[in-house]
Amino acid sequence: MIKPGRKRQEIIGNLRLICKEPLLLVSILAIFYFLLTFVVSPIYMVIKTSLIVDKQFDLSNYLAIFSKRYYFQPFLNSMILGICTASTGTLLGFAFAYAITRTPIPFKRFFRLTATFPIISPPFVVALAAILLFGRSGSLTPIVKIIIGEYSIYGLGGLVLVETIAYGPIAFLVLYGVLQAIDPALEEAAMDLGASRAKVFSTVTVPLAIPGIASAWLLVFIESMADFGNPMIISGDFRVLSVQAFLQITGMYDLSRGSTLAILLLTPTVTAFFLQKYWVARKSYVTVTGRPTGATIKGLEWYVKLPAYATCLLFTAIIFLFYGMVIYGSFQKLWGVDATLTLKNYVEMFQVGKDYIFDSLTLSTLATPITGIVGMFVAFLVIRKKFIGRGLMEFVSMLTFAVPGTVVGIGYILAFNQRSVLFPFVLTGTAWIITTLLIFRNMPVGIRSGIAALQQIDPSIEEASTDLGADSNKTFRKITLPMIAPAFFSGLAFSFVKAMTAISAIIFVVSGRWNLITVAILGFVDNSQYAQAAAMSLLLISIVLVALGIIQVMVGRIGKGARTVSIVG
Amino acid sequence: MKRAIFTSLLVAVFVLSVFATGQTAKKVLHIYDAFDTAEAKYYIDAFEKETGIDVEFVRMSSGEVLARVEAEAANPQASVWHAGSNTSHINAASKGLLAPYKPKTDFKLTGKLRAEDWAWTGFYSGAIGFVSNTNLLKEKGVKAPSSWDDLLNPAFAKNVAMAYPYTSGTAYTTYATLIQMLGLEKALDWWEKFDKQSIFQYTKSGTGCIPMAGLGEVTVGIAFSHDILAKGVNKGYPVVMTFPEEGTGYEIGGLSLIKGGPEPELGKKFIDWCYTVRAQNLFQKYNRLPVNPKATVGKGSLTLDQVKLIDYNHIWAGTNKKKFIKAWRDRIGK
Numbered sequence: 001m002i003k004p005g006r007k008r009q010e011i012i013g014n015l016r017l018i019c020k021e022p023l024l025l026v027s028i029l030a031i032f033y034f035l036l037t038f039v040v041s042p043i044y045m046v047i048k049t050s051l052i053v054d055k056q057f058d059l060s061n062y063l064a065i066f067s068k069r070y071y072f073q074p075f076l077n078s079m080i081l082g083i084c085t086a087s088t089g090t091l092l093g094f095a096f097a098y099a100i101t102r103t104p105i106p107f108k109r110f111f112r113l114t115a116t117f118p119i120i121s122p123p124f125v126v127a128l129a130a131i132l133l134f135g136r137s138g139s140l141t142p143i144v145k146i147i148i149g150e151y152s153i154y155g156l157g158g159l160v161l162v163e164t165i166a167y168g169p170i171a172f173l174v175l176y177g178v179l180q181a182i183d184p185a186l187e188e189a190a191m192d193l194g195a196s197r198a199k200v201f202s203t204v205t206v207p208l209a210i211p212g213i214a215s216a217w218l219l220v221f222i223e224s225m226a227d228f229g230n231p232m233i234i235s236g237d238f239r240v241l242s243v244q245a246f247l248q249i250t251g252m253y254d255l256s257r258g259s260t261l262a263i264l265l266l267t268p269t270v271t272a273f274f275l276q277k278y279w280v281a282r283k284s285y286v287t288v289t290g291r292p293t294g295a296t297i298k299g300l301e302w303y304v305k306l307p308a309y310a311t312c313l314l315f316t317a318i319i320f321l322f323y324g325m326v327i328y329g330s331f332q333k334l335w336g337v338d339a340t341l342t343l344k345n346y347v348e349m350f351q352v353g354k355d356y357i358f359d360s361l362t363l364s365t366l367a368t369p370i371t372g373i374v375g376m377f378v379a380f381l382v383i384r385k386k387f388i389g390r391g392l393m394e395f396v397s398m399l400t401f402a403v404p405g406t407v408v409g410i411g412y413i414l415a416f417n418q419r420s421v422l423f424p425f426v427l428t429g430t431a432w433i434i435t436t437l438l439i440f441r442n443m444p445v446g447i448r449s450g451i452a453a454l455q456q457i458d459p460s461i462e463e464a465s466t467d468l469g470a471d472s473n474k475t476f477r478k479i480t481l482p483m484i485a486p487a488f489f490s491g492l493a494f495s496f497v498k499a500m501t502a503i504s505a506i507i508f509v510v511s512g513r514w515n516l517i518t519v520a521i522l523g524f525v526d527n528s529q530y531a532q533a534a535a536m537s538l539l540l541i542s543i544v545l546v547a548l549g550i551i552q553v554m555v556g557r558i559g560k561g562a563r564t565v566s567i568v569g
Numbered sequence: 570m571k572r573a574i575f576t577s578l579l580v581a582v583f584v585l586s587v588f589a590t591g592q593t594a595k596k597v598l599h600i601y602d603a604f605d606t607a608e609a610k611y612y613i614d615a616f617e618k619e620t621g622i623d624v625e626f627v628r629m630s631s632g633e634v635l636a637r638v639e640a641e642a643a644n645p646q647a648s649v650w651h652a653g654s655n656t657s658h659i660n661a662a663s664k665g666l667l668a669p670y671k672p673k674t675d676f677k678l679t680g681k682l683r684a685e686d687w688a689w690t691g692f693y694s695g696a697i698g699f700v701s702n703t704n705l706l707k708e709k710g711v712k713a714p715s716s717w718d719d720l721l722n723p724a725f726a727k728n729v730a731m732a733y734p735y736t737s738g739t740a741y742t743t744y745a746t747l748i749q750m751l752g753l754e755k756a757l758d759w760w761e762k763f764d765k766q767s768i769f770q771y772t773k774s775g776t777g778c779i780p781m782a783g784l785g786e787v788t789v790g791i792a793f794s795h796d797i798l799a800k801g802v803n804k805g806y807p808v809v810m811t812f813p814e815e816g817t818g819y820e821i822g823g824l825s826l827i828k829g830g831p832e833p834e835l836g837k838k839f840i841d842w843c844y845t846v847r848a849q850n851l852f853q854k855y856n857r858l859p860v861n862p863k864a865t866v867g868k869g870s871l872t873l874d875q876v877k878l879i880d881y882n883h884i885w886a887g888t889n890k891k892k893f894i895k896a897w898r899d900r901i902g903k
Contacts, residue, residue: 068898135784135786136784137786236770237770237771237903239903247733247735247736249636250629250632250633250736251735251773252632252735253632253633253635253639335784336784336785337783337807338805428641429646513627515628526772526774527605527777528779528780528783529780
């Protein structure tokens with residue numbers, strides 16, 4: 001326990017330090033201002049709108065939601081969907097991670113690449129492919145019908161399938177990190193002491209990985225609850241909250257009740273985020289020993305290898321099947337009716353879509369460096385500096401990860417379609433509402449890569465610089481910055497991918513002047529123009545791949561031996 | 570140089586607020602458009618070419634336009650609301666969001682085609698019809714539906730698609746048509762049966778069910794005739810269009826000037842242009858029915874006098890929308 005007196009002294013000391021560096025103080029205040037304006041106030045507006053009916057405080061929105069089946073059912077559906085997807089996704093991720101970290105499976109690099117591929121493509125492309133393959137007139141439908149009889153891809157089953165493919169890779173990345181950090185020597189020791197394989201797995205491997213498994217589960221749960229693109233395409237009559245909130249606002253022009261549905265969506269995701277961050281993450285058993293780990297276990301039995309290998313092969317086959325189908329579909333004349341191959345879809349796509357492509361590229365390119373710089377700066381303040389409100393700053397800036405895009409999108413239209421005390425400009429309809437949304441929505445990526453990078457630098461190096469007479473600015477510029485550059489660029493790469501593939505929040509703030517590829521693709525799907533949608537999705541994926549390549553080259557130039565940084569979890 | 574990093578950071582962060590103030594000064598007409606992007610672009614390009622006026626348009630569903638216009642009432646961002654079922658325009662007019670304007674036309678806009686005070690005017694029309702997949706009809710050995718009750722035929726079990734009445738003007742017109750013919754209670758009774766037996770799924774947009782029928786995802790869809798022709802028949806899908814013999818409802822496409830919009834004069838020019846024979850002739854491409862009697866009707870399009878129509882009351886349907894939608898959701902539960 002720190003005595004109150006000492007604590008006060010510490011605070012005064014902190015204050016004095018900050019006052020010595022007025023520029024630091026100004027930047028802290030600036031960051032707080034932007035967080036307040038672009039993160040907190042939109043969420044506050046959603047809450048406020050849900051509680052106000054006809055300009056008066058009123059709980060009727062919430063009463064309606066709990067008394068009407070058509071509001072409550074989507075909530076239950078979203079929860080069921082989240083739980084199912086989180087479970088299957090985690091299972092898939094674990095099997096995949098186990099195969100790559102523990103078994104001597106060949107082509108590890110290749111499998112790891114395919115497993116992470118859905119992360120860099122817009123998530124709803126998976127749903128698009130599922131319809132092309134398994135819809136009522138899908139390419140594989142006749143075969144599947146012979147095997148399992150009548151079925152419909154539209155609904156819970158189809159949704160769980162596509163979301164598992166889209167978000168399972170997140171679980172994989174988390175569990176890959178966790179399993180890699182658990183020394184296989186522990187498992188081998190248990191084997192040497194005479195435990196059976198099953199016993200080692202159930203009493204050593206799994207217990208050690210449990211915090212990781214829980215983390216992965218909660219993260220996939222959040223992604224699945226907040227997912228908008230896939231349910232929009234493939235949910236059929238299985239109505240989920242994110243889509244219902246969108247329809248309530250755009251179909252019934254009911255901002256007040258739409259906000260209430262959004263709050264209903266926000267509650268479970270934020271809860272899951274808290275559990276993940278403050279409870280599960282603290283239970284981590286992983287210790288970094290400095291010894292190289294990740295060595296595979298020798299002499300694994302077939303009944304361990306078989307399911308692990310099978311998962312790897314099956315999932316990789318599915319990825320190839322789904323994305324291959326998108327390529328094939330993009331060349332068909334009239335998808336589902338006339339399968340003649342043609343380039344017409346690409347021509348049409350460029351005619352209708354070139355503005356979207358230009359807008360997406362411009363706005364993402366504009367937002368990405370700002371996300372990176374602000375994120376890195378916040379990480380630097382949070383990790384290296386002591387000031388009042390540091391914890392708050394970290395919390396608020398990570399908050400956007402847990403808040404579903406639907407909530408953020410609604411918040412932005414509510415907060416920025418009029419002047420306010422915080423922000424005296426109307427942003428609705430401009431490019432800036434999209435850019436700011438992209439910046440602050442992807443901020444956790446920038447911060448996370450910043451934190452990861454800074455944790456790798458011993459503070460004593462920076463202290464040495466300060467002792468030698470350099471002030472904060474100079475130390476940051478000359479010492480910290482060059483050391484964190486590689487992580488900075490991998491953060492940039494990922495925030496660019498996120499910006500290009502964003503949909504759930506963006507769909508509320510696009511305008512005719514500024515529109516994005518993802519929204520255009522969803523429009524094509526809505527009109528069942530699957531071939532054009534496929535062509536445009538491929539174009540989007542190609543752009544992302546090219547951009548990733550460019551950033552890779554830049555990283556290669558700047559920091560030799562750069563390490564990529566885990567971007568989720 | 571010493572403070573370079575901090576200064577550049579601050580500049581980077583402040584750049585947003587600086588640019589937000591940079592408003593464009595040149596004269597451009599801003600339009601909210603409820604046509605699909607490609608179709609909207611087709612008309613607007615023609616307008617720009619003919620008049621030399623620059624247009625920036627935002628494509629949204631009519632529901633979105635209404636929400637946007639309402640939210641921006643204090644500071645309207647667009648001058649014209651182009652297209653969308655007139656029920657939404659009626660709704661907006663009742664909220665005082667529109668500026669009455671009597672367009673200069675070379676023909677008379679009759680009572681059905683305009684608001685009494687000219688808050689909105691109609692510039693095309695189309696009737697509700699059924700779109701059916703001919704292959705599936707043959708497979709099932711049934712005829713395309715030719716009455717509302719045909720939709721309850723067990724042959725169409727879980728094989729009919731249409732939009733949610735609360736997200737689409739098309740579906741709402743269908744629903745309001747049934748209410749007008751049967752009365753609210755009976756219409757809901759009918760719909761409950763229809764929903765349980767025949768509906769495969771509801772879509773978000775009114776036209777979504779047409780390619781679904783074309784692709785064989787469902788046998789029957791319910792949509793506007795011009796959309797069925799443009800997005801079904803003319804695209805090469807194996808579909809056929811039919812109408813209910815008891816009579817059907819129809820839509821009037823609305824056009825209005827937004828109250829307090831930034832460019833009222835350009836907006837009026839655009840509205841006038843929409844009624845010229847040349848502009849109305851452009852509807853042939855999308856099979857909409859022109860209101861200007863001198864304009865040419867697209868090949869294959871049915872004119873409204875070829876279909877049995879009910880005396881559809883748009884004003885009543887528009888003003889009662891909230892009540893009817895609530896009744897629908899309470900009963901159907903979706």
